[in-house]
Amino acid sequence: xxxxxxxxxxxxxxxxxxxxxxxxxxxxxxxxxxxxxxxxxxxxxxxxxxxxxxxxxxxxxxxxxxxxxxxxxxxxxxxxxxxxxxxxxxxxxxxxxxxxxxxxxxxxxxxxxxxxxxxxxxxxxxxxxxxxxxxxxxxx
Ligand code: CMX
Ligand code: CO
Numbered sequence: 001x002x003x004x005x006x007x008x009x010x011x012x013x014x015x016x017x018x019x020x021x022x023x024x025x026x027x028x029x030x031x032x033x034x035x036x037x038x039x040x041x042x043x044x045x046x047x048x049x050x051x052x053x054x055x056x057x058x059x060x061x062x063x064x065x066x067x068x069x070x071x072x073x074x075x076x077x078x079x080x081x082x083x084x085x086x087x088x089x090x091x092x093x094x095x096x097x098x099x100x101x102x103x104x105x106x107x108x109x110x111x112x113x114x115x116x117x118x119x120x121x122x123x124x125x126x127x128x129x130x131x132x133x134x135x136x137x138x139x140x
Contacts, residue, residue, distance in 0.1 A: 001094055002086040006135040007045065007057040007114075011070050011082040015062035018079075019044050022058055031057075032115050040068025045114050054087050054137030059114060083121070085133035091118045094134050098122060110136070 012018040022028055028046035035042050041061045048056040061082060063071035073082055088094040091110045099105050104123035113119030116138030124131040 001088060001097065003053050003089065004051045004087040005056055006054060006085040006087040006117075006133075006137070007059040008081060009059045009061055009083040009085065009133070011073050011077075011079055012060050012062050013074060013079060015042055015044060015060055018060045019046070022046055022060065026058075028058065034114060035064070036112070036114075037064070038111060039113075040064045041070055043114065051087070053089060054117075054135070057114075059085070083131035083133050085119070085135045088134050088136055091120055091134050091136035095120050098134075103127065 010018065019030060023030065023046060028048065030044050031047045032045040033043070040063055042064060043062070044060045046058040046060065048058065061070045063074060065071055066075065070082060095105055095107075095110070103126040106121035106123055110118040110120050113133075113135060118136045120134045122132040122134070
């Protein structure tokens with residue numbers, strides 16, 4: 001079902017500061033910057049590698065407001081790893097397959113993710129405490 005790790009999402013108080021940190025430490029390049037109102041984030045994707053059906057990235061996330069998922073996470077736990085995203089060939093199919101196993105889907109339908117992808121989230125409490133994102137990358 002999973003083809004690769006698409007990205008690790010990191011919650012940040014200050015996006016520009018963390019872009020400078022990660023790109024400096026690991027020699028990574030920012031390949032996309034977006035505001036995703038629906039997800040309540042301002043974000044940057046730092047490219048690691050290309051792979052089957054899409055690439056691998058670090059996703060840096062600054063909340064647009066305190067009430068958003070990342071805003072609440074920062075208030076409760078502080079900066080750090082917020083979620084892990086896995087590449088799938090068909091996000092709607094993966095949602096159906098995983099939902100049938102009793103995992104709570106946080107999205108009824110796939111939503112818009114970074115760089116034209118389609119995404120959906122699984123409840124962390126049903127995945128060993130890991131907030132999990134499914135990603136179907138945009139067609140090249
Ligand atoms: N990782 C692991 N556990 C988490 C978590 C996270 N990121 N966020 C919350 N939790 C835990 C809480 O600690 C809480 O556990 P306890 O009951 O043991 O304290 C439990 O989940 C439920 O918490 P809650 O108070 O209901 O939490 P929220 O209202 O903040 O909702 C969640 C949590 C996961 C349902 C919500 O953040 C969500 O729907 N996330 C999906 C969307 C998202 O995260 N978008 C931003 C990223 C966008 C992108 O990647 O493009
Ligand atoms: Co993500």
